[in-house]
Amino acid sequence: MPLLAPRRLLLALCWIPVTALAEGTLSTEREKELETLLYQDCGSCHGMTLRGGLGPALPESRMNAYSREGLAALILHGVAGTAMPGWQGLLTEEEARWLADHLQNDNPLDE
Template sequence: MPFPTRLVLLVICWLPIAALADGSLSAEREQELETLLYQDCGSCHGMTLRGGLGPALPKSRMNAYSREGLAALILNGVAGTAMPGWAGLLSQQEARWLADHLQNDNPLDE
């Protein structure tokens, strides 16, 4: 096999691995996480994140945390409150995606 062909094949095989290594989530998983946010988290924080049993989650409040701090809160929950930890269901990468979504793509801004 000529060198350029081998190089192209190597790059094609390497791309999916690189996507996983850089922390990318599939579009399908991102959609699942967004649904989780508005359905499961929304059961306490309100379906539009305007509050309910749990507090409202506007951008201004979410940006009071670092992305890593907010991801840790998602994974570990808040002791003494109804906020559970999601570490058993979400990876660190997924929690960071949710934190980023809440801080940047959140439609609620007070």
């Protein structure tokens, strides 16, 4: 019986998402790559300055209508029935959260 508590602790720790353990591990170089991806790749539809194009403009006010996790999920999974693709095959969850945070807090675009 004395091993029961450590086993439960071990099982509980196994359920912690790997991304939660790795949060904040993006290098400055990777953050710069993600910013380039945002303005180049996302910009191919949303406009190079994110002011809109084929896709809508992405001002902070619009991005803050979503939670950080909700916006990251939108980035990863796309929007069904639209031209917005999911980026899950190219981005990790942490990278999508970084992009969401950038769009919500460091976005130079005003409406």
